[in-house]
Amino acid sequence: MAFLEVDNMSLEFGGVKACQNVTLKLEPGILYGLIGPNGAGKSTIFNVLTGIYPPTRGDVKLGGESLVGKKPFEIAQKGIGRTFQNIRLFKELTVLENVMSAFYSSSHSSMLDMVFETGKFHTEEADVRAKSMELLKVMGIEDLAEVPAGGLPYGKQRKLEIARALGLNPKLLLLDEPAAGLNPTETRELTDLIRKIQKDRNITVLLIEHDMGLVMKICEKIYVLVQGQLVCEGTADVVQNDKRVIEAYLGVDE
């Protein structure tokens, strides 16, 4: 049984069939790619996985347990972290506080601990701070820790979103077009970083990306989605040479 299973999942918005009978089986510790033209339903799959939309039909299971009907924050607590295609940072919080906020559900200071600033509060706070700093270092933005997140340049905001998602200590990390809007140098740098994080932490990553080169280079397995339907899955070689993909995706998009 796979670690994350999306089983014949369909989602309709009124008449729009955003996803049709999508089936994914993700194994632990592997970097997956999810590609497809604009409007194919890629982000919608993420929104279903994270509980924002309940699927119209079908099921989503994490470690054998169905996630359908669970609240978004409950799913996040179970270990699914994500970033957003249109960045959603806590703009007025500092870069460091953004990451620290992801430790909310894994820390335990009570209100009295906070009000009396007890030893427990200080130990935990220092611990969360250190771990968050560590994540900022991983993403190479530790020198910006005290800057309000909204003031970061675009590329660094994308990195901060990844650092924040890692603060949840996720088993599955969903990255929605993390390289969108970056220049080629930044894209290459980020690609290597994603690969490294995935290997170092041995987590499962599902990466939505527009940049075909990026996906082909780092993903072990790629799913191709066209108009809400999976048309092909396999290694970069398989996908690149698949007729339907070339027609439906490369042909249309480039």
Next chain:
Amino acid sequence: MKNINKTFLIIAMFFGLAILLNFVMGGFSFDVASLFYAKPTRWQGLISPYYYAVLVILCVNVVLSVSLALLNGFTGLFTMGHAGFMAIGAYTSASIVTFMLPTAPFFIQMIVGSLCAGTIAALIGFLIGVSSLRLNGDYLGMVTLGFSEIIRIMLLNIDAVGGARGMTDIPQYSNLGSVLLLAVIVILVIKRIRDGRLGRAMLAIKENEMAANMMGINPLAIKVKAFVISSFIAGVAGSFFAHSEGYLSTQTFTFVKSFEVIAMNVIGGLGSLSGAILGAGILTVLPEALRKVQDITGIDLRMIIYALTMILIMILRPQGLMGNREWKWLSSK
């Protein structure tokens, strides 16, 4: 450990000042506690009854403003019923102390009165929170406004608490010393909540609820917590207000009072604790200071100047006087 010492240091400093003041006001005596309770006779040696009354209201307003800041400034919940929670606290405490503990020692009255006031206000805050926090922002404002007026009209019709005549002869154990101490404690408590994990979660929800969800934060639970804490404090503020004044009228707790507290937050700067304090200061002191102007000019320009000042601040500094900055002693570093 270092910071527990800081808590004690602040309290010790406060009592140190109290002893000093005690000395200034009546020669040296060990009866320092009387600075914090009972009739303001001792204080009146130092300041005129007029300034005394203004300072008491100032402290109560600071407490109200700071507790509302937790809701609309930090958690992003726009409510319009703060006066309602204050009224619940004021009348609860006044009734319990007047009818059940009229002869108890002052500290028993103070502790039982303010805790009951806070608890009942928090309980009602909880019920309103749970039932209305699923609503989006504007509706929440309406519901809390309506609720607060309902409370007021109910109180107006209860004869036991004086009805339209108001409630008189409430034991006056509280005074400037105790409301000042209350204000200091409440400011510290709110600051520390803001700087802990709960405060970060509140700010995260205000900034982006969807992203907060994705970080494993349960927005509804945090909002209810904010609601309960804020109404508890408003209730306690009401209790101290009742026992400082010795008299309660439902006219004090109309929606005008709720709007006044919102204005304090907005003028100081939504999201800034320092701003909430500054706003309370300005909105309490400005109308009083303008009385003096009236004495000189002979015509009542108070409301005009007051309104113009508000408008000017909103035009020149729409983000409020403090924006989202903090004074050093209240900053999170």
